Amino acid sequence: MESPIIACEGPVAIRKMQNSEHDFLLMLRWMTDPQTMRYWEGMQEIYTYERVAREFAEHGREGVTPCIIAYAGAEIGYCQFCLLNAELFEVPEREYARFARPEDRVYGIDIFLGEVEYRNRGVGTACLKALMRALFETHGADALMIDPKTHNARAIRCYRKCGFQDLFIVPQREWQDGKYHDSLIMGVRKAGF
Template identity: 30%
Template sequence: MLVYQTDALTIRELEHSDKNLLISWLNDPLVLTYYAGRDCPHDEDLIDEHFYKEEDSVVRCLIEYENRPIGYIQFYEIEEEERLEYGYSNTNEKIYGTDQFIGETAYWNKGIGKLLVRSMLDYLLNVHKVDRVVMDPQQWNIRAISCYERCGFTKVKELPAHEMHEGELRDCWLVEYSRITKRSNMRVGKIY
């Protein structure tokens, strides 16, 4: 199912026929450096476990740029455990999280990540009517954090020893985009 589309970017729900793309991307050491860790290549079983579960509420999508599959994005409502950890337990706001990667490294450093993040913000703010969108990038990933900040996200909380990556617990930042503070009316594509 089509989720969102601009002239160049398409976000659609993940299909089983996309499995080989995920296997390819998540066996590329360069992609793994930033996503799962080089010590965590994904075989078919791990892809099934991480990307094709139907019992959770995560919406998993494939990213296409100019009709070519280039990456993955998922979005989900933040559950109570994360709300507590992130400091959102005393609010009734609708808060969503996203995770994403561009698996085709030839498409890195071309502004596509920024287009992707802005497009997902547009979709979540205008279709799902969320109040906040959050992510928790590892602190060493300056390139991702810079992209998120250029899209209007701000660092709101340090998350020490938050995520296991390549054999060690890494510090992360909680970054958020708040509808309340931004009052955004961004519209960059068609919402389906």
């Protein structure tokens, strides 16, 4: 049986999310927090337990690995990763090809800290670095990509601290709160980590 532990580095532990009431309730708390939703799905999204259970149970079937992040034993956030190509990432092929070679194993990642008191303390950086190391060292990643909305300055600073470089902007890529938002596509290669 495959281990549910994705990464364990210092105070950071990342495990695969389980289809369990415990994990769905964690996600529900975070998905109904305005400070999280401002950058994740938007303030107009309404999450119920049933919606969380349905959406996150589907992730594994879609090739996405959903995970719970713990820091010093406290469950504080969420991350997910999946193998990518330009079509799956919904970015222009020409721009994607400037970063990723055809033979590359490229993972897309998403991450947030759902527990507000852990933000702005370097915890997100530590969690992201642990995930990156696991993907490079145990999942065979050649490169990683992430796609924050351009207005998410805190996340962009964190990603840059972890070695991600700005690659390109996709205008009006994500619909949130009644309007389209631009996404900054960022990437890091294993050699640059």
